[in-house]
Amino acid sequence: MSNIFKSRYSILIGFIFYFIIFSFVIRTILFVLSFPHADFSFLEIIRCYLFGFFFDFGTALIITSFYALYLLIFPDRLYHTKWNKVITFCAFFLFLLLTLFSFFAEITFWQEFESRFNFIAVDYLIYTYEVIHNINESYPLPYLISGMVIIALAISYTFNRLKIFKLSFESRTPLKNRLIYTVPLILTAILFSLVIKNSAAEQGNNRYANELSKAGIYSFFAAFKNNELNYHEFYKLINSKNAFNIVRNQLAQKGVSFKKGLTISREIKGTASTYRPNVIMITVESLSAEFLAHYGNTQKLTPYLDTIADKSVFFSYMYATGTRTVRGMEALTLSIPPTPGSSIVRRNDNENLFTVGNVFKEKGYTNTFFYGGDGYFDNMNHFFGNNGYNIVDRGRKLLDETYQGSRKLITDQDVTFENAWGICDEDIFNVVIKDADEKYNHQQLFNDFVMTTSNHRPFTFPTNKINLPPGSREAAVRYTDYAIGKFIEKIKTRPYFKNTVIIIVADHCASSAGKNEVDISKYQIPCMIFNLKNQPHMIISKMTSQIDLFPTLWHLLGWNYASEFYGQNVLDEHYQPRVFLGTYQKLAYLKGDSLMLLSPHRKVDTYLYDKSKNIQIPHQLSKKVMDEGIANYQTAFDLFKDGKLKLK
Template sequence: MTNLFKSRYAILLGFIIYFLLFSLLIRSILFISSSQHSEFTFFEVLRFYTVGLFFDLGTALVLTALYSAYLLIIPERFYHQKWNRIFTFLIFLFFLVITLFSFFAELTFWQEFESRFNFIAVDYLIYTYEVIHNINESYPLPLLIAGMLIIASVITYIFYRLKLFENSFDSRTPRKPRIVISSSLIILAILFATFIKNSAAEHGNNRYVNELSKAGIYSFFAAFKNNELNYHDFYSLIGNDSAFKIVRNQLNEKGTTFKGINSIYREIKGTAAPYKPNVILITVESLSADFLAHYGNTERLTPTLDSIADNSIFFSDMYATGTRTVRGMEALTLAIPPTPGSSIVRRMDNENLFTVGHVFKDKGYVNTFFYGGDGYFDNMNHFFGSNGYNIVDRGRKLLNETYAGTRTLIQDKDVTFENAWGICDGDIFNVVIKDADTKYKQHRLFNNFIMTTSNHRPYTFPDHKINMPVGSREAAVRYTDYAIGNFLNQIKTKPWFDNTVVIIVADHCASSAGKNEIDISKYQIPCMILNLKNQPKMNISKMTSQIDLFPTLWSLLGWNYTSEFYGKDVLADTYEPRVFLGTYQKLVYLKGDSLVLLSPQRKVDTYLYNKAKNEQKPFKLPLRTVNEGIANYQTAFDLFTDGKLRLK
């Protein structure tokens, strides 16, 4: 029997042991962090450590598979030469640094998203400029790099002291044992990569346990592989005719006339006297409901927003459709449930869709998307520019982009503060005011979509604006609230203000992680409409979705318009409260207290949701409710992928 620690496999085996030990350390750190948010039973702890070890070992075998093959095929006469020693040492250092960086990235990613690597991490690889600068501004990067190099040096020294390099290079490992060892390792790696899906780590409803059971690197490649999900291949289905019949019945409000079959295309007649104000939509980065005093916060982070909520049309029980900015943009422009995989904002063939901007353009408005960063990030410029919006952003340069809308770069003279994600909220609001002044002089109605950036890591903003130091989420929220208040005070003096409606809504919450697989409370966001003529302040306490915002506004404005939206007028007598929530794979339909959770492998779970206790208890719901959830997601996927959401 070959002693692996005295064979040419000594370095490989040592690397696997190192990887398992560090993975155990990272899992333990994440466990301690998660213990502040969720309780764990003994068996849950035992499960995620056991399952985690299995995933870590499989990942280690996959990482070392090519080196296993190399050890098999390189002849003895070459293996002992100096060039192989140098080559092996460089490969060892490379994988050592890469895995150490991965472990560090897992800790920072968990701090932000309380999750193992997912599609977000894959997306971030594309936008290296923003991500690298964000990391540099959020963490002492030189110290971290130095720390990783020191750790790598220590591990290398330990390998040296244990004589793993010496044993490997001085050994004589015959061909037959090499065939057995390498073949076994490679076959196990192939079997693991082929048959073990990342979702195999997910059992039960405690999301933290599921995430802790996974391995970070394996989760990353699983996310990369499954960036797009075909609803028909992975999710529960009902008949196409039945699905559209269910959705049309839900959307059939007073004054609605449907056109065609297996479609939601319809004409909606307004019931109030119509008027056309300018519209400024402020989409606030990561503004969870629980930052506001209205939802129980006692830190006085949002005095402006709390005051507005008391004197506006306030949607006090609204929910975001997803956990990323592009999901919020998707909901606020397309009024569609989240389809599995990436947001439509980031997908191919997302041009000339029937958007909120199309309705405004049809009424004579100029649509503009304002972003303090580079709109190339997350495909935002292409999406908005290809769907009826002009663009004003802080791009690094004008690209040869092929969309219809014009693009204007924010100039240095208009910038007082900037970080990795863009200019501060105060600066972007000043740019909006200048643009509105110009539009007013040109006698043009405007519909503005503003995306803020200050409430994003690294949480930095201009000095002397608030009495909190930079660097924390709470301080960033307080600054954004200050900037919104200052913006409103400025525009109240403008001649166009009396005919301008301002909407404030979050794109998503600051955190989506919780004890449940999808924690409903982590999707609740504030939304308010102010300065709407002849409309008294109102607290809309019905459960509503982001996708309902503009259909409700247009109803208040008395508009007639054509629609391909899933959003509804929540003030209508026939409105039945329901929301749509999703991650990249999990899709939720919540109607009242009935919760339907759709997952890949055509899995359907149903629960009763107790909002007061934030509890989800397994419960067999009526088939009608389950089919409503399936019908909405199935038809939304079909309409987009079949190109039926395009302008008629």
């Protein structure tokens, strides 16, 4: 077997060594980046590198398996030709560039999400326009590409100096030896890809250690393969009838009457108020609670939002349901717990669902979705356009796809600043006011879903607006606060302002990564309802979820309405605080200090959550709490998958 180093397989072996060495370097860089945020034990560090080597070696075998097959089937008389040398060298150099790019991408992805490649990376691969422009605006791309080419040339030169190419092209490797070398390699690669799950690296509760133990490329393809998970196949189940009974009991508040059957459909009785204000919901990109002074921040990043919070119905203890914009959109339109896999916004068969917009439509409102980028991204236009919302976005072109509502493009005349993700927040707010002016002139009530973009990497925005230069998260938060302040001051001059409620809520936090698999503190977001008539400042300090926002608002408005929502009026005396939080595979249910995590392979982990220390202590929870968590996620999955969230 030692002769393999002096055979035509020398390039393949050299590439495997290169891949493992560079993977070790990247793992070390990621370890250094995460070290200030994670409390690594010595054993966890050892595990990171041992498991990491195992995954790196398996990934290297998978990458080289096709080349191994090539080496097996090519006879010597063809292998020693000039054209084979050219093809081999070009393929070698191309794979060097691809793997180097993946290593660079892992670092940038970790800086944003503190994770190996996951579903987000898979999603981003689809939207190359936004992603490439974002990378180009965030990093000196020409220098980075040049650097990768130089590194690839240096590696090629090293291979040449070590006579690896010479050994490969001048060797004579009999078919018998080629079979001995290739067959075990390919079989091992196949066995590794079929048997070794990416989750095998998750051996403890330290999320950073788990992620560092993985290999980026292998994680990417694992995420690609598992983009949607069937709850019934992978998660803990209870009897379906019991599950619906549990959820209905949780939703049984004052004035609620349920329909019969396995459903949560119900009629909700309010005071039959005729108060119908316009509603503008500003969904702020990545606005973690920790940015506001109300939560202890001393950087004065959000002076306007902190002022508005003191004049609003302020949800001081609200949690996002997920870690991506589309998950926040799902919660704020469908009022549903997160289901495993991608957000419903990105799923197939997500048209004609019962949404928040349907309640407003029944009251005579026009629903509009505003986005400063191209709403094609993340399937947003398809979802909103086929669920009763008109669309106003900065699309590059009008697509052939038709929507139930209209689509209007934001013109160049409305834009003063734009980056990869869309126009700046000031510009989108001006578009919203322009649209509101038109609707008011036509005596049309409106419900607006406004999605901001400025608080997103590359964190660029118009200059000379705030006292911080563009390019950092803190500056972007400060600018977004500034833009919201300008918007409210401007809309206050409009005649319809006295009958317009403004909601400010985050889609998710700036970062979801932490020591724990689902770090509860990284899901807390601010939410406030401003300018509600006859409603003095009120702090809602109960633990609440994004899905509870509109049911609580409609209670404050006194509306009667039909509901298919999991969200509740949190002001009801029977409300029991609980929240739903999820990643793509992990589903969390937090009730009081009782925390349950549902994972694939029907795994259930239970803890006591100490909010003051942000620690999760393993603890056996009561069957009642565990069944509640399972029931909510199981029924939410069933209702969507069975088409029971569709409009009747």
